[in-house]
Amino acid sequence: MIKLIGYARISTRQQDTDVQRAELLAAGVRRDDLYIDQGSSGARAACPQFYASLTALEPGDTFVIATLDRLGQSTLNVLAFSKRLSGQGVELRVLDLGGGDVDTGTPTGSMLFTTMAALGQMEHEIKRERVLDSIDRRRRAGKNLGGRPRRITxxxxxxxxxxxxxxxxxxxxxxxxxxxxxxxxxxxxxxxxxxxxxxxxxxxxxxxx
Structure with a gap:
């Protein structure tokens, strides 16, 4: 039976999952298929329900989250995660991404994630170039680049x-x-x-x- 597997995460126990839970239930996720990590930072060991939800997925299912940041990963890692789900025959659905509901199982959703991949990679390359430029300027200026002091012979x-x-x-x-x-x-x-x-x-x- 094809299912919607929902996942919600909050970073501290003082926060409430009611909003995320309500959005996921409204999207069609059954209560028995809803997984919630409370007081979790996003680190692997701190999110047992996230990995339990992945274990519950079967080909044809859809993994549903309220917002992309609930995965607690960078843009590039999220894209890799989406690709991995797709390889398992599972789609990723984000209820609020850029103000709209996005499902990678639709042409529009797939196109949006492809665009995100390009933007994410470009952002990564820009940051890398800035770091390299900064190192080059400091080296040419004879400044310390950090780490252990260089030994002069x-x-x-x-x-x-x-x-x-x-x-x-x-x-x-x-x-x-x-x-x-x-x-x-x-x-x-x-x-x-x-x-x-x-x-x-x-x-x-x-x-x-």
Whole structure:
């Protein structure tokens, strides 16, 4: 027998599922086929009724939720979830998606989810490009990218010193080697490439560099 399997979820026990329950029942879901997780965060272990509802699904059934956020997943994960249901012969129905009732079993619903897939992927790529651009700008500016501090070798200090002695600006050379001017001066003094200036990190002779 083809069934409508309904699922509702709330994030805290202080909230009420009455609205979701009423919407699902009005959509034709039988009370015996309604699964509700209360006080659940959306994490796998915290949603036993969600997985119980999936177990109850059979080919030809429709999985019904009030709104898309009840799945507690990102857009791309929801699309993958819908595709997985479709592979099992099950449709996904969202009672309020963009102000309307959407069923992936209909041409309109299928088209909407396809559009969501494109938009979700585009959003993912835009965010990725922004992160990469930010990393590239910070790297070119010689800023710390986070994580463990980079270890500067004696060889890098010596090579940097050669460039500086050849007339290259100290600040630019330090950036090129991924270190600060203070780091270069400390390393150069330790290696005896510069005279000890009693803790002064930036020699006066470097002023315009």
């Amino acid at each position: 004696n060889r890098q200090i010596r090579n940097a010193n050669r460039l500086i002695e050849a007339g290259e600006p100290t600040a630019q050379v330090a950036r090129d080697f991924g270190m600060s001017r203070a780091t270069f001066y400390r390393g150069a003094r330790t290696l005896g490439l510069l005279p000890d200036q009693s803790g002064d990190e930036t020699p006066e002779s470097d002023g315009a560099s």
